[in-house]
Amino acid sequence: MTGATAAGSATGPAGPEIRSDIPPVEVDGVSVRFGAINALSDVSFTVQPGAIHAIIGPNGAGKSTMFNVLSGVYKAAEGQVRFGEHRLDQMRPYKIAGIGVARAFQNIALSGTQSVAENLMLGRHHLTKAGFLAAGLRLPKATREGKIHGARIAEIAEFLDLGEKLHTPVGVLSYGDQKRVEVARALCTEPRLLLLDEPVAGMNAEETDRMAAAILEIRSALGISVVLVEHDMGMVMSLADRVTVLDFGRLIADGTPAQVQSDPEVIRAYLGSGDEADPAEAAEHHAAEHHAAEHHAAEHHAAEHHAAEHHAAEHDQTAEAGRRPAADPRSSDSSGATS
Amino acid sequence: MSEATVTAPAGASRAGGSAPAPARSRRSWLKPLLLVALLVVLLALPLYVEEFWLRTGFAVFGAIVGAIGLNLLVGNSGQLSLAHAFFLAVGAVSYTYISGEEGGLGVAELGGLGLPPIVGMIVGVLLAGLAGLIFSPLAARLRGIYLGVASLALVFIGIHVLNSWTEVTGGFNGRAAPNFELFGFAFANRDPELYVLGVPFREAERLWYLGLVLALAAYLFARNLLRGRPGRALQTQRDSEVAASVMGVNVQGYKARIFLVSSMYAGLAGVMYALSIGSIAPESFGLELSILYLAMIVLGGLGSVNGAVLGAIFVSALPLVFQRYADLIPFVGDRGSGGLAAGEAARFLFGAAIVVVILFEPAGLAGIARRITGRFRRPGGSVTQRPPESHGPTSEPTPSDPPAQGSTT
Numbered sequence: 130m131t132g133a134t135a136a137g138s139a140t141g142p143a144g145p146e147i148r149s150d151i152p153p154v155e156v157d158g159v160s161v162r163f164g165a166i167n168a169l170s171d172v173s174f175t176v177q178p179g180a181i182h183a184i185i186g187p188n189g190a191g192k193s194t195m196f197n198v199l200s201g202v203y204k205a206a207e208g209q210v211r212f213g214e215h216r217l218d219q220m221r222p223y224k225i226a227g228i229g230v231a232r233a234f235q236n237i238a239l240s241g242t243q244s245v246a247e248n249l250m251l252g253r254h255h256l257t258k259a260g261f262l263a264a265g266l267r268l269p270k271a272t273r274e275g276k277i278h279g280a281r282i283a284e285i286a287e288f289l290d291l292g293e294k295l296h297t298p299v300g301v302l303s304y305g306d307q308k309r310v311e312v313a314r315a316l317c318t319e320p321r322l323l324l325l326d327e328p329v330a331g332m333n334a335e336e337t338d339r340m341a342a343a344i345l346e347i348r349s350a351l352g353i354s355v356v357l358v359e360h361d362m363g364m365v366m367s368l369a370d371r372v373t374v375l376d377f378g379r380l381i382a383d384g385t386p387a388q389v390q391s392d393p394e395v396i397r398a399y400l401g402s403g404d405e406a407d408p409a410e411a412a413e414h415h416a417a418e419h420h421a422a423e424h425h426a427a428e429h430h431a432a433e434h435h436a437a438e439h440h441a442a443e444h445d446q447t448a449e450a451g452r453r454p455a456a457d458p459r460s461s462d463s464s465g466a467t468s
Numbered sequence: 469m470s471e472a473t474v475t476a477p478a479g480a481s482r483a484g485g486s487a488p489a490p491a492r493s494r495r496s497w498l499k500p501l502l503l504v505a506l507l508v509v510l511l512a513l514p515l516y517v518e519e520f521w522l523r524t525g526f527a528v529f530g531a532i533v534g535a536i537g538l539n540l541l542v543g544n545s546g547q548l549s550l551a552h553a554f555f556l557a558v559g560a561v562s563y564t565y566i567s568g569e570e571g572g573l574g575v576a577e578l579g580g581l582g583l584p585p586i587v588g589m590i591v592g593v594l595l596a597g598l599a600g601l602i603f604s605p606l607a608a609r610l611r612g613i614y615l616g617v618a619s620l621a622l623v624f625i626g627i628h629v630l631n632s633w634t635e636v637t638g639g640f641n642g643r644a645a646p647n648f649e650l651f652g653f654a655f656a657n658r659d660p661e662l663y664v665l666g667v668p669f670r671e672a673e674r675l676w677y678l679g680l681v682l683a684l685a686a687y688l689f690a691r692n693l694l695r696g697r698p699g700r701a702l703q704t705q706r707d708s709e710v711a712a713s714v715m716g717v718n719v720q721g722y723k724a725r726i727f728l729v730s731s732m733y734a735g736l737a738g739v740m741y742a743l744s745i746g747s748i749a750p751e752s753f754g755l756e757l758s759i760l761y762l763a764m765i766v767l768g769g770l771g772s773v774n775g776a777v778l779g780a781i782f783v784s785a786l787p788l789v790f791q792r793y794a795d796l797i798p799f800v801g802d803r804g805s806g807g808l809a810a811g812e813a814a815r816f817l818f819g820a821a822i823v824v825v826i827l828f829e830p831a832g833l834a835g836i837a838r839r840i841t842g843r844f845r846r847p848g849g850s851v852t853q854r855p856p857e858s859h860g861p862t863s864e865p866t867p868s869d870p871p872a873q874g875s876t877t
Contacts, residue, residue: 200714226716238711240704242771251700255716261725264696265689271696318716 148352151178151321152213154199159208159218161194161378168194169378171208176322176354176371181344183357183365183386186375187398192358193235195375196326199356200232201225212322227255231320233311235327235358241300245291245310248299249282250275252317282317289313289343305336312340316347323347323355329364337361341368366390374398510680514673515665522672523744524788529679530740531784533686535764535776537733540690542762543771544699545726546706547607550758551619554626555596555731557753559738560645562592564748565636567646578643579635585649589739596735597728604727608720623755630750642749645742647671648678655743675743682740683777686733690773693729702726703771760784763818767825769832778833782821787814 154176161169169191176182184192197203198210201222210217215228231252239248257278259271286292289309294302299310312328328344329337341364348355359365365372365386372389374382376398382389389395514522538552567588568580603622610618630637637643648655655674662669693699705712705719713719742748760783768779790797790810797813829835 202710202714221718222710222713223716223718226714232714234711234714238708240700240707242707243700243703247700248704250697251704251712251715251717254697254701257697259697261693261698261729264698265693267692267696275696314715 155211180370183369190375191378229321231315231318232324233315252314253278519672526675526679527744529683531780534737535780537730539765539776541730545702548616551622553757554622555734556738558596559592559735560742563588563739593735597732600727600731604724769834772834775834
């Protein structure tokens with residue numbers, strides 16, 4: 130049962146025609162450091178043209194950092210990111226947008242006071258030209274530009290079920306709607322590479338299914354590459370052609386969903402290694418030990434108590450980290466359960 | 469949501485959408501009608517109103533231009549600037565020097581280029597813009613209160629220059645500003661004598677129209693700008709710089725350009741200020757002026773062009789009106805007569821008004837106006853109430869607390 134569904138869908142970009150103008154994304158030995166912390170160390174993988182490529186990993190694995198490198202927000206300390214003839218690691222973010230790399234943010238980064246249409250129109254920024262003077266004086270070329278692109282925006286909004294809400298301020302939309310506006314805005318840039326940072330985080334099961342269907346349709350209709358960061362294992366395993374797994378900034382697996390699921394490294398990263406006792410039990414054990422030593426002086430007692438508590442808390446944290454894969458990478462039908 | 473549940477609310481909201489449609493069409497002719505009526509009133513006002521109100525009106529028009537400019541910078545692009553007084557000074561001084569005549573006022577040797585006032589006005593605006601552009605690289609590196617503090621330096625530099633560069637600025641005592649003139653038509657009491665419907669059109673009447681035209685132009689330009697491509701880019705970079713740059717906006721470039729535009733607005737406001745007072749003096753362009761402009765846009769509503777207009781009217785007209793009716797208003801009297809001076813009383817009122825606005829209506833006067841017109845327009849509901857009803861039928865409680873959006877405040 131484990132890989133059955135995943136393997137079925139992992140037959141690669143079947144069907145959709147891949148556009149010839151879409152180059153692969155080659156991430157080559159990328160490292161990112163924040164002070165002494167290695168957010169990414171020597172990560173290399175390739176996103177094939179027209180593929181849905183998922184990047185997964187526990188919290189703090191460096192997924193979002195990777196996205197920030199791909200979109201030019203962070204500069205890599207070492208390594209290269211190539212997109213056709215362009216070096217993404219050397220370009221400023223707005224230039225990267227100009228060559229067709231679009232990104233939908235995880236924590237919604239829309240302009241809440243502006244309407245859906247205005248937010249989507251921002252996606253057309255690099256495709257339009259009207260400057261301060263043309264816009265301020267409402268020169269005919271600015272108005273014409275607005276009309277043409279307005280039509281395309283309405284189309285994209287319709288595609289993501291936002292047609293009815295085009296003139297509603299984004300700030301009053303539901304969370305799921307806002308997430309879809311994020312994706313729609315990225316699509317409005319007419320990207321060749323679409324970066325989706327947790328597109329279904331916080332969505333319910335229905336919304337997740339719809340988003341998954343939309344992503345598949347985007348790929349098949351536009352033939353573009355999609356890179357996806359996602360916690361929802363069910364979704365990742367059923368959507369992705371290829372999965373890259375990061376842990377503590379290192380790449381620990383890269384392959385088809387089926388390969389990745391059976392990779393021992395990945396299982397260890399998600400479930401913790403087997404030799405560790407149940408963390409909750411361990412904490413209790415500590416407490417018991419502490420009780421046994423209760424003949425200590427009061428001050429000492431307090432100090433030790435504190436220390437023991439501290440220890441227990443640490444254990445709780447590791448427990449948290451270990452337990453998180455409530456979305457067990459193997460249960461592909463647990464869609465929507467995480468968040 | 470599955471297909472079935474999607475189509476249901478879509479149909480429902482379409483059915484509901486037909487209800488507000490007639491209301492919208494009624495609004496579509498009501499609004500231009502009101503605007504035309506307002507314009508007619510503004511145009512006819514000099515025929516009926518005494519000079520005091522016209523002079524106040526011109527001062528208000530100048531303040532409107534400046535406030536719109538500052539609101540573009542602070543409200544719409546999120547760059548706090550306390551340097552507005554400096555840019556006003558650049559405009560005012562440039563105009564006075566370029567269009568002023570050479571001459572001495574006893575102690576001070578005054579220079580002047582004696583060029584036509586329209587040249588002085590245009591160059592004044594451009595020089596103020598240039599000053600903004602030169603400062604903007606700094607603005608691109610600093611944010612929020614730090615930018616505010618850095619911009620404060622400009623005000624002090626401005627005061628120092630105004631006090632010491634006597635040849636141009638008239639020094640400590642300031643100097644008279646030349647009358648405005650356009651193609652031989654002077655905005656003064658004579659040249660030519662002018663009567664309209666038996667009413668003498670003197671300096672105050674003429675300046676009123678000049679102010680109206682300039683303020684209207686400033687208003688329309690700002691409205692169009694914000695609705696257009698640059699406006700969307702600016703407002704997005706205010707809410708999230710990273711998002712804007714990832715969507716293709718050259719954030720640094722836009723910050724510089726809006727600084728340029730804002731200081732050009734300030735330059736024009738400065739020229740109008742000089743015309744309205746009839747002279748310039750260093751003390752007029754101090755920190756207090758910057759604060760007053762900030763008060764205008766906060767009171768009026770950050771990020772709203774209409775708000776800037778309302779705020780400018782309120783803040784710039786109030787002290788003058790208080791002065792005028794000092795004997796009718798309790799606690800306000802002439803200096804020495806026991807009451808508060810009019811200017812002080814007005815300042816107390818601003819202070820109170822700002823506190824009230826921030827507590828109860830962060831969208832400012834524009835927000836209050838929107839609320840009133842919204843109720844007037846559509847008794848059933850306002851924009852904010854529509855979305856819930858549009859997906860009401862399905863609404864299982866979706867996680868509906870969006871992360872705090874960078875609001876206008």
